[in-house]
Amino acid sequence: MNGETFCEHFAKFADAPNSIQKLRELIFQLAVQGKVVSQDKNAEPASVLFSKIQAERELLIARRAIRRSKPLPVIDAAEVPFEIPATWLWVRFDDVGDWGAGATPNRGRPDYFGGEIKWFKSGELNDAYIDDSEEKITELALKECSLRENQPGDVLVAMYGATIGKVAILNVAATTNQAVCACTCHTGVFNRYLFLMLKAFKPYFISNSSGAAQPNFSKEKIVRTPFPLPPLAEQRRIVAKVDQLLGLCDELAARQAAQREKRQRLVGATLDRLVSTRNPAEFPTHAHRLRNHFDQLFDTPTTIPQLRQTILQLALQGQLVPVRRNEEVTAETLLAMERERMSLSFASGDQPKLESEYAALRAAGPNQDGSRRYISARCICDFITKGTTPAASELMPQGDVPFLKVYNIVKNVLNFEYKPTFVRKIVHETELRRSKIQPGNVLMNLVGPPLGKVAVVTEEYPEWNCNQALVIFKPISFYDSKFLSYIIGCPATLKEILQDTRGTAGQDNISLEQSRNLRIPLVSLEYQRRFIAEVTELLSLCDALEAKLTQAESAGTQLLSAAVHSLLQN
Numbered sequence: 001m002n003g004e005t006f007c008e009h010f011a012k013f014a015d016a017p018n019s020i021q022k023l024r025e026l027i028f029q030l031a032v033q034g035k036v037v038s039q040d041k042n043a044e045p046a047s048v049l050f051s052k053i054q055a056e057r058e059l060l061i062a063r064r065a066i067r068r069s070k071p072l073p074v075i076d077a078a079e080v081p082f083e084i085p086a087t088w089l090w091v092r093f094d095d096v097g098d099w100g101a102g103a104t105p106n107r108g109r110p111d112y113f114g115g116e117i118k119w120f121k122s123g124e125l126n127d128a129y130i131d132d133s134e135e136k137i138t139e140l141a142l143k144e145c146s147l148r149e150n151q152p153g154d155v156l157v158a159m160y161g162a163t164i165g166k167v168a169i170l171n172v173a174a175t176t177n178q179a180v181c182a183c184t185c186h187t188g189v190f191n192r193y194l195f196l197m198l199k200a201f202k203p204y205f206i207s208n209s210s211g212a213a214q215p216n217f218s219k220e221k222i223v224r225t226p227f228p229l230p231p232l233a234e235q236r237r238i239v240a241k242v243d244q245l246l247g248l249c250d251e252l253a254a255r256q257a258a259q260r261e262k263r264q265r266l267v268g269a270t271l272d273r274l275v276s277t278r279n280p281a282e283f284p285t286h287a288h289r290l291r292n293h294f295d296q297l298f299d300t301p302t303t304i305p306q307l308r309q310t311i312l313q314l315a316l317q318g319q320l321v322p323v324r325r326n327e328e329v330t331a332e333t334l335l336a337m338e339r340e341r342m343s344l345s346f347a348s349g350d351q352p353k354l355e356s357e358y359a360a361l362r363a364a365g366p367n368q369d370g371s372r373r374y375i376s377a378r379c380i381c382d383f384i385t386k387g388t389t390p391a392a393s394e395l396m397p398q399g400d401v402p403f404l405k406v407y408n409i410v411k412n413v414l415n416f417e418y419k420p421t422f423v424r425k426i427v428h429e430t431e432l433r434r435s436k437i438q439p440g441n442v443l444m445n446l447v448g449p450p451l452g453k454v455a456v457v458t459e460e461y462p463e464w465n466c467n468q469a470l471v472i473f474k475p476i477s478f479y480d481s482k483f484l485s486y487i488i489g490c491p492a493t494l495k496e497i498l499q500d501t502r503g504t505a506g507q508d509n510i511s512l513e514q515s516r517n518l519r520i521p522l523v524s525l526e527y528q529r530r531f532i533a534e535v536t537e538l539l540s541l542c543d544a545l546e547a548k549l550t551q552a553e554s555a556g557t558q559l560l561s562a563a564v565h566s567l568l569q570n
Contacts, residue, residue, distance in 0.1 A: 094223035102176030227496030
């Protein structure tokens with residue numbers, strides 16, 4: 001398959017999962033190899049164009065308009081990464097223009113800043129045309145700091161840090177800092193073609209950068225890099241074709257985003273009807289509609305989390321696992337629960353709250369309409385507390401007691417294989433004694449986003465500890481840890497709390513008091529066990545469906561990769 005055939009079937013390829021970014025990358029790779037447009041056999045070959053470029057370069061040097069750069073070796077076969085058309089020529093980036101990096105004026109000189117001359121930094125490069133800079137410098141700074149004066153049409157490329165390989169074309173006269181290299185193209189080199197080539201070479205610049213703390217790809221490395229030079233007319237045709245294809249990518253990306261948004265709205269509306277219905281007679285109708293359209297609604301892995309949340313919410317409401325008559329919590333059971341809870345630790349202000357809530361529940365009895373009764377988490381757990389972070393020197397990759405952080409909760413399961421951290425036994429027993437954790441305890445993160453990460457502590461270690469971002473629930477014997485984790489992890493349980501959270505920008509926090517006030521269904525152990533079995537089975541089916549959809553997406557991506565590889569090899 002050649003580039004033109006690919007272009008004819010472009011939209012078909014773009015329907016593959018996660019394909020738009022790969023298609024954009026492919027377009028650049030095809031362009032750099034001369035495969036997006038056909039070659040004109042009658043065109044003046046690039047070797048003739050290059051001779052004219054060299055003649056112009058020598059003239060500019062003679063006029064002292066530019067400086068002569070250091071001689072570079074002739075390109076050998078080992079440096080050539082791929083084949084190019086017969087009319088093209090391998091040169092170096094240094095051969096196609098005058099290159100120069102910028103600098104940063106002395107920040108201690110206020111008379112260098114606040115002028116009219118635009119001064120661009122690497123973070124401002126936008127892979128397009130740029131007009132205005134965040135900071136401007138004075139004529140004095142330009143003169144005394146030996147800054148390069150770049151002209152409209154010059155091509156910029158970032159050389160440092162996370163911005164390596166970002167490019168831009170100047171619309172205005174400007175200068176840059178030392179993290180940006182600029183090129184004034186020689187006659188015969190279309191600046192937008194150079195811009196396109198620099199974008200195509202971005203992966204090469206990144207993979208060959210040096211420096212650990214601040215990766216960089218220096219001007220010296222850029223100018224030494226081999227550059228595929230086509231005839232000038234073909235440069236312009238390549239740019240026009242790439243613009244067309246990238247525009248099509250943008251259209252396809254917008255279409256896919258609209259389709260995803262439409263699907264998410266449909267999924268959300270369908271599931272919302274299920275969880276928000278107040279008339280039990282309407283529930284079968286909504287469930288039937290969901291069942292009939294299940295394959296259309298849940299056809300990507302991104303839709304499965306909503307399905308999981310709905311399962312938990314329906315279960316919490318009693319729609320999936322209704323309470324049987326013999327599973328109601330009796331006054332005698334409530335009394336036994338209270339005795340066990342009062343035998344455990346609690347804050348001095350908690351005792352009247354515990355006694356009052358238990359008394360009210362016993363007096364009221366089951367709800368006459370059969371609806372759920374709820375009890376606060378403080379009434380069914382030992383004193384609810386959070387962890388503590390010791391001195392950094394006490395956190396070790398190996399040690400006596402495992403120390404948990406929020407990132408150790410993955411998909412509501414404890415995962416201690418990722419960045420395991422330990423503390424010494426003496427620290428666990430002294431300054432961290434309040435946050436001791438045993439197997440069967442339930443953990444929830446207090447800081448988001450996202451909030452609602454929950455996990456049951458495993459028996460991998462006899463005791464654990466954690467930092468202050470996790471709250472610890474230690475349920476009494478009348479509550480199963482798995483049931484408690486399902487309830488706490490249900491969005492409906494946290495809904496009221498989330499409406500009253502206070503945190504820094506972009507971050508929600510749950511307080512310990514709010515955690516102690518979480519409303520937990522008041523149900524028997526027998527019911528909890530049926531609940532766990534039913535919900536676990538349904539969530540396992542979600543896991544299997546998610547794995548199947550992920551595998552299908554992976555297969556689609558592999559097919560696209562194979563097509564890409566075939567194109568690049570032809």
